[in-house]
Amino acid sequence: xxxxxxxxxxxxxxxxxxxxxxxxxxxxxxxxxxxxxxxxxxxxxxxxxxxxxxxxxxxxxxxxxxxxxxxxxxxxxxxxxxxxxxxxxxxxxxxxxxxxxxxxxxxxxxxxxxxxxxxxxxxxxxxxxxxxxxxxxxxxxxxxxxxxxxxxxxxxxxxxxxxxxxxxxxxxxxxxxxxxxxxxxxxxxxxxxxxxxxxxxxxxxxxxxxxxxxxxxxxxxxxxxxxxxxxxxxxxxxxxxxxxxxxxxxxxxxxxxxxxxxxxxxxxxxxxxxxxxxxxxxxxxxxxxxxxxxxxxxxxxxxxxxxxxx
Numbered sequence: 616x617x618x619x620x621x622x623x624x625x626x627x628x629x630x631x632x633x634x635x636x637x638x639x640x641x642x643x644x645x646x647x648x649x650x651x652x653x654x655x656x657x658x659x660x661x662x663x664x665x666x667x668x669x670x671x672x673x674x675x676x677x678x679x680x681x682x683x684x685x686x687x688x689x690x691x692x693x694x695x696x697x698x699x700x701x702x703x704x705x706x707x708x709x710x711x712x713x714x715x716x717x718x719x720x721x722x723x724x725x726x727x728x729x730x731x732x733x734x735x736x737x738x739x740x741x742x743x744x745x746x747x748x749x750x751x752x753x754x755x756x757x758x759x760x761x762x763x764x765x766x767x768x769x770x771x772x773x774x775x776x777x778x779x780x781x782x783x784x785x786x787x788x789x790x791x792x793x794x795x796x797x798x799x800x801x802x803x804x805x806x807x808x809x810x811x812x813x814x815x816x817x818x819x820x821x822x823x824x825x826x827x828x829x830x831x832x833x834x835x836x837x838x839x840x841x842x843x844x845x846x847x848x849x850x851x852x853x854x855x856x857x858x859x860x861x862x863x864x865x866x867x868x869x870x871x872x873x874x875x876x877x878x879x880x881x882x883x884x885x886x887x888x889x890x891x892x893x894x895x896x897x898x899x900x901x902x903x904x905x906x907x908x909x910x911x912x913x914x915x916x917x918x919x920x921x922x923x924x925x
Contacts, residue, residue, distance in 0.1 A: 661905065668898035674888065686899040696875050697900060700883040703790055704859060707797075707879065711858040715798050716850055719805025720843075724835070726806070727813045737810070741803035748800065752867025755796035759783050759868075783869055786876035793868050793877060800864075801857065805850050812846030813839070852915045859908055880904045 668687070671680040690697045722740055726733045743751065758765040759782040767779045782792040816839050824834045862881040865871060871878040871886060878886075880900060888897030 664898045664901050664905075667894050668902050670895050672894045673892040674894045675892065682895065686895040687903075690896055690899050690903070694896070696878055696883060699875055700878045700880045700900075703877065704861075704879045706790065707794065707861060708855055708858045710794055711797070711801065711854045712851060714794075715801040715805050716847075716854060718798065718802045719850070720809050722802065722806040723809035723813060724839075727810060737806075740806055743800045744803035744807075746800065748863030749867045751796055751800050752864050755793075755799075756783065756868050759792060784873055786873050789869055789873060790877045793864055796868070797858075797861065797864055801854070805854070808846055808850050808853075809843065812843045816842040848915075848918070852911065855911050856908060859904060859911075880907075 669681060669683055671682045671686070672678075726737055726740075730736070761767060761779075761781045761784070764782075766782065770776065770778045780788055783789050820838045820842075821834055824838050829837065860881050861879055862885065865877050865879060865882050866885075869877045871882050881904060884897045884900040884904065886897075887893045887900060891897075
């Protein structure tokens with residue numbers, strides 16, 4: 616007779632190499648390098664900038680004089696360029712919330728249809744978004760050149776000589792001229808986000824609305840537009856953040872001139888710190904910009920967290 620094989624009962628305790636402790640250790644192993652890099656290149660500069668904003672320092676000498684909140688009081692009460700930078704930043708934010716968003720939505724709706732060559736159109740419209748901002752500044756500076764620039768040459772060819780301007784030399788037009796270059800670069804990103812949002816609109820709702828006799832405009836207003844609200848929020852937040860930290864375009868096209876007419880907060884912080892060697896006031900301006908940005912970003916992430924839990 617063969618002896619029956621006895622199988623030992625399974626133990627309730629899992630092997631240590633499969634336990635949750637090692638799983639957490641493995642997660643931290645992958646997470647720690649990213650946290651260290653983020654702390655070194657993001658958190659430390661922010662904390663150091665906050666610390667420097669309480670000092671009077673030229674950025675070169677070893678002597679730093681503690682002045683407390685004097686730098687903040689100075690930029691708010693004695694620095695007229697700061698308020699011009701705040702005004703231009705707010706104008707830039709307001710325009711960026713409307714113009715690139717509306718144009719990007721129009722392109723997205725048009726290219727969401729079954730059109731011949733729509734992928735080529737999508738690529739062409741998105742191409743400016745992947746070009747470096749300083750390259751965009753160089754391109755548009757050439758185009759705005761008052762002597763041989765494409766803009767004035769086109770106006771002259773069309774018989775519109777009365778519209779020819781010194782686009783970057785006129786204090787009343789310079790900020791709007793730079794914003795046109797920003798729209799050219801930023802519209803493609805908004806278009807891609809809206810295209811992604813349009814893919815998530817339920818087809819059944821559109822078909823049901825058409826069966827009820829709704830035309831294309833009514834379908835968009837009653838079905839598509841409400842379904843795009845999460846995408847609108849994402850585009851709005853990203854537009855605000857990118858417009859608040861705009862720097863490359865203005866630096867490459869006008870350096871904040873003429874007569875500080877295109878100065879914005881990010882550029883003024885850089886100018887104070889690295890060109891005028893006033894790190895205290897420069898960091899104070901940077902901290903004001905950081906507070907404004909966090910006031911927008913934190914509610915956005917809180918909303919995203921509640922949306923993911925719902």
